[in-house]
Amino acid sequence: xxxxxxxxxxxxxxxxxxxxxxxxxxxxxxxxxxxxxxxxxxxxxxxxxxxxxxxxxxxxxxxxxxxxxxxxxxxxxxxxxxxxxxxxxxxxxxxxxxxxxxxxxxxxxxxxxxxxxxxxxxxxxxxxxxxxxxxxxxxxxxxxxxxxxxxxxxxxxxxxxxxxxxxxxxxxxxxxxxxxxxxxxxxxxxxxxxxxxxxxxxxxxxxxxxxxxxxxxxxxxxxxxxxxxxxxxxxxxxxxxxxxxx
Amino acid sequence: xxxxxxxxxxxxxxxxxxxxxxxxxxxxxxxxxxxxxxxxxxxxxxxxxxxxxxxxxxxxxxxxxxxxxxxxxxxxxxxxxxxxxxxxxxxxxxxxxxxxxxxxxxxxxxxxxxxxxxxxxxxxxxxxxxxxxxxxxxxxxxxxxxxxxxxxxxxxxxxxxxxxxxxxxxxxxxxxxxxxxxxxxxxxxxxxxxxxxxxxxxxxxxxxxxxxxxxxxxxxxxxxxxxxxxxxxxxxxxxxxxxxxx
Numbered sequence: 001x002x003x004x005x006x007x008x009x010x011x012x013x014x015x016x017x018x019x020x021x022x023x024x025x026x027x028x029x030x031x032x033x034x035x036x037x038x039x040x041x042x043x044x045x046x047x048x049x050x051x052x053x054x055x056x057x058x059x060x061x062x063x064x065x066x067x068x069x070x071x072x073x074x075x076x077x078x079x080x081x082x083x084x085x086x087x088x089x090x091x092x093x094x095x096x097x098x099x100x101x102x103x104x105x106x107x108x109x110x111x112x113x114x115x116x117x118x119x120x121x122x123x124x125x126x127x128x129x130x131x132x133x134x135x136x137x138x139x140x141x142x143x144x145x146x147x148x149x150x151x152x153x154x155x156x157x158x159x160x161x162x163x164x165x166x167x168x169x170x171x172x173x174x175x176x177x178x179x180x181x182x183x184x185x186x187x188x189x190x191x192x193x194x195x196x197x198x199x200x201x202x203x204x205x206x207x208x209x210x211x212x213x214x215x216x217x218x219x220x221x222x223x224x225x226x227x228x229x230x231x232x233x234x235x236x237x238x239x240x241x242x243x244x245x246x
Numbered sequence: 247x248x249x250x251x252x253x254x255x256x257x258x259x260x261x262x263x264x265x266x267x268x269x270x271x272x273x274x275x276x277x278x279x280x281x282x283x284x285x286x287x288x289x290x291x292x293x294x295x296x297x298x299x300x301x302x303x304x305x306x307x308x309x310x311x312x313x314x315x316x317x318x319x320x321x322x323x324x325x326x327x328x329x330x331x332x333x334x335x336x337x338x339x340x341x342x343x344x345x346x347x348x349x350x351x352x353x354x355x356x357x358x359x360x361x362x363x364x365x366x367x368x369x370x371x372x373x374x375x376x377x378x379x380x381x382x383x384x385x386x387x388x389x390x391x392x393x394x395x396x397x398x399x400x401x402x403x404x405x406x407x408x409x410x411x412x413x414x415x416x417x418x419x420x421x422x423x424x425x426x427x428x429x430x431x432x433x434x435x436x437x438x439x440x441x442x443x444x445x446x447x448x449x450x451x452x453x454x455x456x457x458x459x460x461x462x463x464x465x466x467x468x469x470x471x472x473x474x475x476x477x478x479x480x481x482x483x484x485x486x487x488x489x490x491x492x
Contacts, residue, residue, distance in 0.1 A: 009255050009397050016395050149262050151255050153423035177399035177449050184431060203423050 002132060005166060006176035007159055008141045011106040011148040017176075019139030022110050023120045023128060026143030027158035028204050030103025031230075032083045032220045033066070035124035038228030038244040041092030045230070047104035049238040054099035057239060064091075067099035071211055083123065083219045102152070106143040107232065107240050117232040119242070120162050122195070123219075124226045129165045131229045131245060138166065140179070145204060154205055154220075157198035160186040161223075164193065196221040248378060251412055252422035253405055254387045257352040257394040263422075265385030268356050269366045269374060272389035273404035274450050276349025277476075278329045278466045279312070281370035284474030284490040287338030291476070293350035295484040300345035303485060310337075313345035317457055329369065329465045348398075352389040353478065353486050363478040365488070366408050368441070369465075370472045373492060375411045377475045384412065386425070391450060400451055400466075403444035406432040407469075410439065442467040 048054035068081035120128035142155035160182035254260035294300035314327035388401035406428035
C-alpha cells in the first residue's frame with residue numbers, strides 16, 4: 001500500500017522527491033495517446049527525447065512513427081499525437097515510436113532504476129491506480145508545457161484524478177503539499193470533481209480546440225477508455241521503451 | 247494597468263514567461279522579513295545567493311548580517327530570518343545583508359533589466375499591489391523550497407493573495423493558468439479567502455512551528471504590517487541591492 005503520494009508540478013521537481021514509482025501525466029495528449037495505443041494492441045512503444053532520435057529509431061527497426069511538433073505530425077510521420085486518431089487504428093502486435101514536445105521528454109528525463117516509471121491519464125485511470133496501489137512512495141509528474149519548463153493546468157488536474165482515486169483506495173497514505181492542493185482544486189474524494197472542467201478550460205486545451213483538435217480534448221477527459229498500464233521496461237540515452245504491464 | 251498576470255510555481259518557470267515586472271514571494275520567511283526590515287527604517291538591503299557571499303558583502307561594508315540556513319542564523323550572523331525579531335529592531339538609516347535558502351537565491355536568479363523585480367507577501371500586500379497596478383505583464387514568482395527546486399504551498403497561497411487583489415483592482419487583466427489556479431485555491435475576490443489556512447497548514451509552516459518558530463508563521467499571514475515596496479535597484483554576480491520604492 002502507498003505510504004506517501006507527491007506531485008511534481010514540473011518534471012524538474014520529480015527527481016529530488018526520491019520516489020520509488022513515478023507516474024508521468026501529459027493528458028493533452030501524450031499519455032492519453034499512449035494509453036490508447038496499447039488499448040489498440042500495440043506490443044511496445046519507444047519514446048524519444050528529440051525529433052531526430054525518433055526518426056532514427058523508427059528507421060532502424062522499421063517502426064510506425066507517431067508524434068507532434070507544435071501540435072501537428074512532422075514530415076514523414078505516419079500519425080500524429082492524437083488519441084482520437086489512435087483509437088481508430090489496428091495495432092495488434094505492432095511496435096511504434098512516439099515523439100512529443102513535453103510528455104516523451106519527461107519520460108526520458110526521470111531517475112534511473114530501481115525507481116519505476118509508468119504513464120497515466122484519465123484514459124487509463126482505473127488501470128494505473130491498480131498499479132499504484134502496489135507501490136510505496138508515488139510521485140505523480142506533470143509533464144508541463146514548453147519542453148517541461150512551464151506548468152500545465154491540464155496535467156495538474158489530470159494528476160488530481162489519479163491522486164484522488166489513489167488516496168480514496170489508500171486512505172493511510174500521506175500527501176505532499178502539491179498533492180493536497182490538487183485534491184482541493186478538483187474537489188475531495190466522494191463528491192463530484194472539477195478535473196474535466198479544469199482540463200477543458202486550460203490554455204492548452206483552448207489552443208488545441210482553436211486549431212481544430214477539440215475532439216482530442218473531449219477524448220482526453222473521458223475515464224477508462226483503456227485498460228493499459230504502460231511502464232518503462234528499458235531505457236537508454238534519450239529513449240525509453242514502454243510495454244503494457246497488465 | 248496590468249494586461250496579464252502569470253504565476254511561476256518555481257523560480258525556473260519565471261524567465262521564459264518574459265514578464266516586465268517580477269514579484270518574488272517567499273512568505274516563510276524571506277519576503278515577509280524584507281517587508282518588515284524596510285518598515286523598521288532600513289535604507290538598503292543586499293541579498294546574496296550564497297552564505298559565503300553574504301558574509302563577504304557584510305564584512306566589506308560593515309553591514310548587519312541577517313539570514314538562515316536550515317531555519318536558524320548561521321555562526322557570526324547578527325540576526326536570523328525572522329519577521330518577529332525584525333519587527334523589534336530600530337534600523338533607521340541602516341544597511342544590511344540577507345541570505346536565505348530560497349528567497350534570496352530566487353531574487354538573484356531572475357532576468358536582467360529592463361524587467362523590474364520587487365518582493366511581496368501579505369506583510370506588504372497593499373503596497374506591492376499599488377506598485378503592480380502600474381505594470382504591464384506581471385509575473386509572481388514562488389521562491390519554493392530546497393533551493394527553489396521544490397514547490398512550496400505557502401508561497402503559492404501568498405501569491406494568490408497578491409493576484410486576487412491585483413485582479414480585483416485590474417479586472418481587465420488576463421490571468422495565466424497557474425494564476426487562475428491560485429485564485430481558485432484561495433477563493434475568488436470578494437469572498438473570504440483560504441490563504442492563511444493554506445500557509446499555516448503547509449509542510450514548511452508545520453516544520454517551523456515544530457521548531458519553535460510558530461510566531462513567525464502567525465506574523466507571516468498578517469496583512470499590511472509594512473508599507474514598503476522593496477525593489478531591486480542594482481545587481482551583480484550573485485547579489486541584488488533592494489531599496490524601498492515608496
